[in-house]
Amino acid sequence: MLEDDTGAPMVDHQTKAGLIWIAFKQRLGVSEFSQSNLKLDHFLQLQLDFTPLVQPFTTKEIDGVVRSLPSDKAPGLDGFNTDFIKKCWFIVR
Secondary structure, eight states: OEEOTTOOEEOSHHHHHHHHHHHHHHHTTOOOOOOOOOOGGGTOOOOOOOGGGSOOOOHHHHHHHHHHSOTTOOOSTTOOOHHHHHHTHHHHO
C-alpha cells in the first residue's frame, strides 16, 4: 500500500504505478541544489593516531578467528575444511 500527499491509500497496481511515476517526474530534471543542513563535522572526528591500524595481528586474535570459523566449510580449493584446520591448528599455526 502507498499513500498519496493527502494520506489516501493506494492499493491497486495501476494507481501505485501512477503515484510512483508522478513522484519520479517531479524529481527528474531538478538541477538546483538546495543547501544541506547536515553538519558533517559533527559526525566526523579527527584522529591523528593511526598506530592501532598498523599493528600486526596477535596470535590470540588469529586463534580466536580460527576457533570462530564454522565447521565443515572448505574455504579454498584444496578441500581442507575448517574442521580440519581447527583440529590441526596447533600444527598448521
